[in-house]
Amino acid sequence: MPATTETVVNHDRTPAPGALRSRPLATGMPARSGVGLRAPHYREILATLPAVGWFEVHSENYFGGGGQPLHYLERIRAEYPISLHGVGLSLGTTDSLDQDHLQALKTLMARIEPGLVSEHLCWSSVAGRHVNDLLPLPYTEEALAVVCAHVHQAQEALGRPILVENVSSYLQYSHSTIDEWDFIAEVAARSGCGILLDINNIYVSACNHGFDARRYLHAVPAAAVGEMHLAGFDRIAGLLIDTHGTRVADPVWQLYAEAVEIFGAQPTLIEWDTDLPPLAVLLQEAATADRVRGERHAHAA
């Protein structure tokens, strides 16, 4: 286990009805930086055991149940905490939740004992057809009820609270009646889930839709935030696109520093999914996040 002297996060939630609400969001997750675990880096991580707080994986990459993916994940789990980050549960679908998908996640959780389990505030399937992408929801009372019911079902099935992440978006619906920040706050309040605050996604959506990213940060209930994400974006044809293929941009670092002042030190992930760089680059970005967090947290305290 790499040396970790920082506080271990233990997000005890405000007491509320329901057994799940008394369970912590995070178990054994250090309030340090982690990086996304990708197959080309498995061997180097095991050989060098880099000084990073934890790793995050896309849960679905390990749904097969065996072979090389799980072999390496279990070996890395023996050295580091792991966060399971789902991309396919489709919490906002008007279909019923896919019980096989939930069961596969539950089986993986039993095997990996993750420190955090998260999904996205989005939808990705309807009428049995999946698009395997994170599509934005209209922010309406109807959508709020659908998402809360599905978060509740998922948490009951999995036996622990999950974190729900804000996605970046390239469109808004004309019939939305709720601001995104109020919508995610309400999902957390009603379902007892935590919030995975993706700072890059807030920045990307703020630029694309012309809202104030700081207003978003200040509207999110601080007690619900259990993890943050940082990633790079690209500018394509006048829009910012959440490509996860570059370093974290300067304005996103600034927004992260403000988020640390508001939400305190949280486990923070460097996400990088396309044009994967050498592990050293991810570790540099993680070290930068550690430094920014350390400075701002000390400043805030």
Next chain:
Amino acid sequence: MPTLRELELAFVRGMFDATDVAAENFVCANGMTPAARLAIYRNNIVHNYREALRDVYPVVERLVGEDFFRFAADHYIPCHPSCQGNLHSFGGEFAAFLEQFPPAAGLPYLGDVARLEWNWHESFHAADGSAMAIDRLMTVAQAALPSLHFQLHPSCRLLASPFPVDRIWAANQPDAAESMTVDLSAGGVRLLIRRRGDAVAIEPVDDPEFALLAALAQGLPLQAALDAAQAVDTSFDLAAFLVQRVSDSTLAGFVVPTSTAIGSAVPPGRGQCSQRSRLQKRDLSVNRA
């Protein structure tokens, strides 16, 4: 104002059919047309599926080239919906699609190469099976052996092809020798695709053994599987098969059926069956000695 269901249905239709513009009515313009905003999602989705197919079918892509592969993928994607949130499950019908895709008709082996790559992909991700001890098999009463249902290791896949697809696959690996050539007239192959340790192995299997493994994979009892093998080669050596395939974990377990099932698996009065049953027992006793 659409219901959430109406919105989701219209959105997904428009992702795979650009002429279906119903979802545009629900999207704010705000400096960019709704069509352009939806097109970003359409492009992302199609790009993700193309990349998923490229990940699973690198040999097919190498055989046909990047441009043709993309052309084929773009025809496949709208007509073969993903039905799971796990992207690794996408693309399983690509082999059958390629066989029916007229522009690919000049490469009759392409479908089976794709089938081999899908089997490889499934084998790579399959669950870990537990090893079966040969000792456990030896504790089964002789009379029960014909009715045992053997389970293949979860990573095992079987593929028969009239083309030498294993050699085509090997010649198109990144580390293949430049000089490696494949004689397409060399004849067909029967393959067992399975994991050895963490690595997927593609292994030729002879005809009677393939018939037996295929019968076991269909859930047939040992007697029926042995019948299938001996229909190909009457001298098929069951004992040698069992020793090899238990020790290399191809056979990961077996189920002893109820006594009723034992009776029905080897019905009395079927001479052929009982003769084979004797053959099998003799083979096993050789092994035990």
